Amino acid sequence: MAGSTFGKIFRMTTWGETHGRGVGVVVDGCPAGLALCEEDIQKYLDRRKPGQSRYTTKRNEEDKVEILSGIFEGKTTGTPISLAVFNKDQRSRDYSAIKDIYRPGHADFTYDAKYGFRDYRGGGRSSGRETTARVAAGAIAARVLHEMGIEVFAYTRSIGPVTIDENYFSREERDRNALYMPDKEAASKAADYLEEKMKELDSCGGLVECVITGMPAGIGEPVFDKLSACLGKAILSIGAVKGFEIGDGFQASQAVGSENNDNFYNDNGKIGKKTNHAGGILGGMSDGSEIRFRAAFKPTPSIAKMQHTVTTAGEDTEISIHGRHDPIIVPRAVVVVESMAAVVLLDLLLQNMGSRLDAVKKFYDR
Amino acid sequence: MAGSTFGKIFRMTTWGETHGRGVGVVVDGCPAGLALCEEDIQKYLDRRKPGQSRYTTKRNEEDKVEILSGIFEGKTTGTPISLAVFNKDQRSRDYSAIKDIYRPGHADFTYDAKYGFRDYRGGGRSSGRETTARVAAGAIAARVLHEMGIEVFAYTRSIGPVTIDENYFSREERDRNALYMPDKEAASKAADYLEEKMKELDSCGGLVECVITGMPAGIGEPVFDKLSACLGKAILSIGAVKGFEIGDGFQASQAVGSENNDNFYNDNGKIGKKTNHAGGILGGMSDGSEIRFRAAFKPTPSIAKMQHTVTTAGEDTEISIHGRHDPIIVPRAVVVVESMAAVVLLDLLLQNMGSRLDAVKKFYDR
Amino acid sequence: MAGSTFGKIFRMTTWGETHGRGVGVVVDGCPAGLALCEEDIQKYLDRRKPGQSRYTTKRNEEDKVEILSGIFEGKTTGTPISLAVFNKDQRSRDYSAIKDIYRPGHADFTYDAKYGFRDYRGGGRSSGRETTARVAAGAIAARVLHEMGIEVFAYTRSIGPVTIDENYFSREERDRNALYMPDKEAASKAADYLEEKMKELDSCGGLVECVITGMPAGIGEPVFDKLSACLGKAILSIGAVKGFEIGDGFQASQAVGSENNDNFYNDNGKIGKKTNHAGGILGGMSDGSEIRFRAAFKPTPSIAKMQHTVTTAGEDTEISIHGRHDPIIVPRAVVVVESMAAVVLLDLLLQNMGSRLDAVKKFYDR
């Protein structure tokens, strides 16, 4: 029943709902000596903030993070780092109408089944707001990874039927448009597509892709805590995610071995791979090449279009969900995907340190 | 570094490699009072045995399971259940040629990177043989689930480009053909396709689909131990799995909300859903309807076709892997997928028992 | 490196230091439906507050707890409960003198060894202040236990050489004197003893004893998570604790079997024990009788008396620690001991629910 803690060595415990005092996270196991301040974390949270585009809701949340512990003279002390973002704009009247209704596609029904009742205001703990805490923790993990030359870069790969074209891929473009697509043309087309959906009082899904560079080889703990499995769990725990794949992913199920295998070769004295169908993970561990994975997001369940559903008493009824809801989750989720990946990578990097006796002896000067 | 334990309450710890004394698992946390004998487990292992078809290798492993502890007078005592399958047919000479080579698509390279050396005989711990232990544990979980009216049914959904046709779906057909496809026609076409690949000295990938019935609603521990996330981790930890999706999965990324939402309705006094795009999981918890997920397997990496690679010293070389290798992993993996799912379900069912105070008080007669 | 989380199902994660923004805890896995408000927790924290007696420091901390999440309409929702107590009275100038000194008996030296540097203000995370968070979590656990008819009662058993006399034991007396001794006479003698020590600019140790009533039999998870072992870990993790014993404890090492065994007998149709040398725990599980254990606290390390020590550079020096320090830790620790015990009991009660198949089936109506 304790499902709000993630990680083994670098570990985060999140708390908070849409309409409580706020959301937050306790990060335990962060190595001591990392320079860290609110701004390092705030810039990650800002990428989650709505109101940055016409397509994300205008809730005007001022997600301002506060560091409550674990830092001294600007550096992490190795003790738990408590971060909190206090709720400001709640307007609970938005949600009173749904108190006695099970919204389709939402967790209302399952939370009631599990706990016997639920905080019906805005989705409570099942709301996307909960991801703010994950992003705060991920920002810290990302800082540590950065110190080690490891970068995690995620972006919107597709919105509905509109997919980026790899030939026009540009990292800089990602942060220049509101949809976080690294392809200006695709972003424009996706924008049109979204306008259509909004007119139809509907929503749509999309894909987030993530690329990780700089990882050493051998990271991951077979057989159950493989890097692929840990990343999968992390990403699938994000609300609205219905699929996860690494490298060629589902395409690999239709490939043949001679094409899917990444052949090793002598790359100027280093061992390289001619291709990367594996997505950088082999035998469940990083192989030193670029790690690539994708997450499939279903459409936002809250739509203004009329839907059939039931009341909590089980009677047929209809519902049209008004208020402030995104027609698409994906752009806000990009930084959440990056954050979850960063936490997994750091946790496994720390777990890996005890793999070899010679390295353990060297570490302790014995 | 302890990556061989899976689960929190119902927990399994596996051990063993291709060329050690055998493989096995310790199952801890199995409720006491379950009638259990070797045969209950053996029938699951038999579904993994090669030699049952022309397409799986003729290694003739006699995977005979032995129960070493945890049973008394035919019932589980609640103490750890140790299961072992001792290796019989090892023929190490099959593998001596690969001692100094990194086989493409295999974990040789990454195990060396992590540990500094590896047991090169047949893949050691990274071999598919390790899954025997998982299946043994899954067999126990499946028995408990069965006692509770919960069934887990997996099958081969596709091999290469050949996919089953839902109109001809037949559960009985699955166990009647060697490819475990619940569609006789598709099984025949897939057989032809495999013959082709074998002639080409190649291999291919496929999809396994799994359907779970009888689950109560509310199972899963948000936000990180959601049922979807736990299933994902379990399945992605199986060797060769490169993708995982629930319900409509990746298709949902191209859907619109009004179509993807499963509308609730009054189903003769019970709350039902008109559709099941969610695949039975909502807000990360079971919603009481059928749970459906798919796993994408890459092609078997060991092929007889010549491949470019490097020696462990990093020099270019070529390799053709002869011996006893399946041209496809999927049929053998079907029972592994069922087993991993069973373990996850039971673990979360047990974790859920403490969710509500009234239920806890009732349990303890307080 | 993640040492700030405790528990498996009912789980707490604490954070905070003496001179950060505050201290707090995230409680995960608390069953839903428990009526809970700040006052329920505040009354536990108040028992920790200094200034309630001449013998505890006059730091005048106003430990006012705030519930930040996990409650809706006055009841726990089953989601994480975040509690925080924000620091008010910090007066860091008290500690500037010790920045470059390793205080004897304190964790300064070991924190530096582990992390390379430390928050030297007032002990940072090693300060007794950290226990505030534990008490807040323990208060919640105690509420649930109370709902189940289980009570945890701890008290000061001895201060220095002054021990309570069981013949004059009175529960009510505990809360009537500042030393929390359930024996008025002993409390008076101990008071005199403490006056002596204070005049000598010294401190002293003591014992806390804890009695638990109402536990059902069979709670504890052999072989490693035995109730005795879990309680021991919980109590030994409290700062200044150097010993833990159950039932007759160390005395049992000098007993003979015929006297130490608790003989069962027919107690009016129920199975009872004639004695309770075991302290209510048998084979590592509760046996249904009263559970009794003791914790040994060393003297407060911070004394005004001059002590020899070294600077952080390793040079000989002397130190006299002035400021606001208790001459004895024990009275403040009584509620901490109760709280840790409560958390352990609840966690194991929840873990035990999956022990028997028949009970699991009954729970799920299957």
Added chain:
Amino acid sequence: MAGSTFGKIFRMTTWGETHGRGVGVVVDGCPAGLALCEEDIQKYLDRRKPGQSRYTTKRNEEDKVEILSGIFEGKTTGTPISLAVFNKDQRSRDYSAIKDIYRPGHADFTYDAKYGFRDYRGGGRSSGRETTARVAAGAIAARVLHEMGIEVFAYTRSIGPVTIDENYFSREERDRNALYMPDKEAASKAADYLEEKMKELDSCGGLVECVITGMPAGIGEPVFDKLSACLGKAILSIGAVKGFEIGDGFQASQAVGSENNDNFYNDNGKIGKKTNHAGGILGGMSDGSEIRFRAAFKPTPSIAKMQHTVTTAGEDTEISIHGRHDPIIVPRAVVVVESMAAVVLLDLLLQNMGSRLDAVKKFYDR
């Protein structure tokens, strides 16, 4: 309900009962590259074997350990190491009489309460035999520690009222007498005392003391996984242990601060402590000096002397337990205490590696 796994990084999972196929353990997370063979482990198990003295039972168990996995070419591969000791001498008829009786001081009653029934033959999982598995795992941990210059040395400190005299302490003497007392004189007196008890058809308790040398400072994970707390849990999980103390332990509860504090001083350029009342642990972490702790064992519950008890139906009855039972547990437990300590130390040494960012970067050459 999964109480048979211990540790976070270096992790052991034990299985087995007195009258099953055998006992065993799976050790996960052992660093790769350690030279290891059966003999390394056997010599630890041999110290547990009965029949080595007049005072331990003549059951003539041939505890011969077998390594089933995790070793290749004489070295650990980093994969799980499965060890098993198969039962040979069981003579179940010894136990048939106790099938329907709750033996005083044994776990019969509590196992029945927890699981609804139990394996009554010889104590099943609650038997001392279960510790064989722990010792096997401890032997591996001890080998790693030895490679790092860390030694764990335990011995019998007292048997009943007979305690060793530190003035005559001799490490070599420990292995020369059957009681493992490092004081020849005391061993002789204790022998006489035991003869007495055996004539009286009784048993007695004792103390085991353990000394650890060579530990670096800073090992332990505050605040809950402190070294003291982890050691305490490990030792208290051993059957018959009713007390645990570190350094001066319970004596410290009667000391004053000026005497109990260990003063630091400049020891020829190194930081040393003038005394070691703390027992080598400060703030829950090792301080670099010798670690010392003691465990109190209650008397063997199985005695030939007639005792009052009840049947499983709750009726008054009497029992005299014949057969092969030690009059004292302590000598056999010495190696168990060493083993549990070794496992804890290694686990925390591995966990500590991620404490500092500079060390993590150095480890990864970043």
